[in-house]
Amino acid sequence: VTTDPALYPTERLTRVQEAVRHAGIDVLLLTPGPDLRYVTGYDAKQLERLTCLAVPASGDPFLVVPGLELKAAQASPAGQLNVDMIPWGELTDPFEIIAAKVGNPGAVALSDRMWALHVLQFGRALPKAGQQLASVVLSPLRMRKSPAEVAALKAAGEAIDRVHANVPNWLRAGQTERQVGVKIAEAIFAEGHVSADFVIVGSGPNAASPHHEVSDRVIEHGDVVVVDIGGTMPSGYCSDCTRTYAVGAAPDDFTAYYEVLRQAQQAATVSVRPGVTAESVDHAARQIIDEAGYGQWFIHRTGHGIGLETHEDPYIVEGNALPLADGMAFSIEPGIYPGPHGARIEDIVVCTETGYQRLNNGPRELVIV
Ligand code: ZN
Ligand code: ZN
Numbered sequence: 254v255t256t257d258p259a260l261y262p263t264e265r266l267t268r269v270q271e272a273v274r275h276a277g278i279d280v281l282l283l284t285p286g287p288d289l290r291y292v293t294g295y296d297a298k299q300l301e302r303l304t305c306l307a308v309p310a311s312g313d314p315f316l317v318v319p320g321l322e323l324k325a326a327q328a329s330p331a332g333q334l335n336v337d338m339i340p341w342g343e344l345t346d347p348f349e350i351i352a353a354k355v356g357n358p359g360a361v362a363l364s365d366r367m368w369a370l371h372v373l374q375f376g377r378a379l380p381k382a383g384q385q386l387a388s389v390v391l392s393p394l395r396m397r398k399s400p401a402e403v404a405a406l407k408a409a410g411e412a413i414d415r416v417h418a419n420v421p422n423w424l425r426a427g428q429t430e431r432q433v434g435v436k437i438a439e440a441i442f443a444e445g446h447v448s449a450d451f452v453i454v455g456s457g458p459n460a461a462s463p464h465h466e467v468s469d470r471v472i473e474h475g476d477v478v479v480v481d482i483g484g485t486m487p488s489g490y491c492s493d494c495t496r497t498y499a500v501g502a503a504p505d506d507f508t509a510y511y512e513v514l515r516q517a518q519q520a521a522t523v524s525v526r527p528g529v530t531a532e533s534v535d536h537a538a539r540q541i542i543d544e545a546g547y548g549q550w551f552i553h554r555t556g557h558g559i560g561l562e563t564h565e566d567p568y569i570v571e572g573n574a575l576p577l578a579d580g581m582a583f584s585i586e587p588g589i590y591p592g593p594h595g596a597r598i599e600d601i602v603v604c605t606e607t608g609y610q611r612l613n614n615g616p617r618e619l620v621i622v
């Protein structure tokens with residue numbers, strides 16, 4: 254699968270270096286994970302052997318890479334960057350290689366998902382350096398998706414929508430959650446993802462446990478089932494979408510709050526436009542659920558950013574006064590979980606120059622299977 258070169262533009266590294274300078278950081282140090290992929294396009298394996306991109310505030314960025322990973326690094330999009338690759342052998346200390354090149358920095362930023370194994374070694378090799386999170390530098394950049402990134406998220410959304418379109422064929426009384434989950438996971442791959450990151454099939458009382466995965470519970474007639482699924486596309490960008498299904502007619506008390514939930518999800522979505530705060534989108538959903546008397550059962554934030562990670566900035570939560578801006582992509586996923594059953598509706602939404610665009614477009618009405 255070829256990746257759109259516009260997804261990982263070579264000039265991004267220059268912008269990142271400018272951001273390092275502006276943040277007052279001496280060196281940004283990125284080990285394998287979403288930060289490194291964002292900056293270089295290199296989807297490197299996270300290993301005990303150190304792979305690390307160093308982006309100094311001034312001077313040339315360089316990539317320290319285990320000798321046995323060098324060919325993979327050169328073949329990756331990082332090979333197209335003007336970055337010196339420094340292979341190290343099994344008997345050398347890669348932290349000392351970096352320390353020798355960057356002098357004695359006072360402030361370093363480390364990728365948020367760096368292993369403690371490496372964080373502590375950097376503490377030893379760069380003893381004067383205060384350690385900060387790379388997100389100080391990268392989060393403002395990663396939050397604003399480029400048109401190519403929005404296109405990648407849209408393709409992910411369409412792929413997971415196709416999986417949801419088939420869920421009614423597999424959700425049957427007599428099947429276990431796990432049996433349904435296996436079929437969904439296969440479909441996540443079949444529709445173009447390279448990994449199935451999570452499959453939640455919460456039936457009956459399990460529908461009221463937002464992060465339930467699957468169990469051996471047998472789905473019964475009259476159950477409602479929360480299906481929250483997502484994966485990663487070859488582009489690196491993620492999908493995440495929830496729909497709630499009813500196996501036969503749903504109980505009346507359920508139908509009443511499902512309609513409240515649908516209105517709350519709609520109200521939060523249409524409130525999205527540049528300049529409104531992240532917390533105001535949460536409030537738009539919560540107000541409707543509160544006023545209908547179900548507020549105590551809406552026990553999580555309204556949403557999370559999405560991109561190279563399923564959960565990233567910006568978080569759609571009370572207390573986050575960040576003004577939305579075009580290119581920001583996030584979930585809008587209110588839920589109501591009274592106990593005997595529960596429901597959630599989740600779409601990925603992008604803030605555009607004038608409003609919003611939904612990246613999931615399957616029906617939000619209760620689907621009776
Ligand atoms: Zn979640
Ligand atoms: Zn989800």
Ligand code: ZN
Nearest residue numbers: 493584586599
């Ligand atoms: Zn989500």
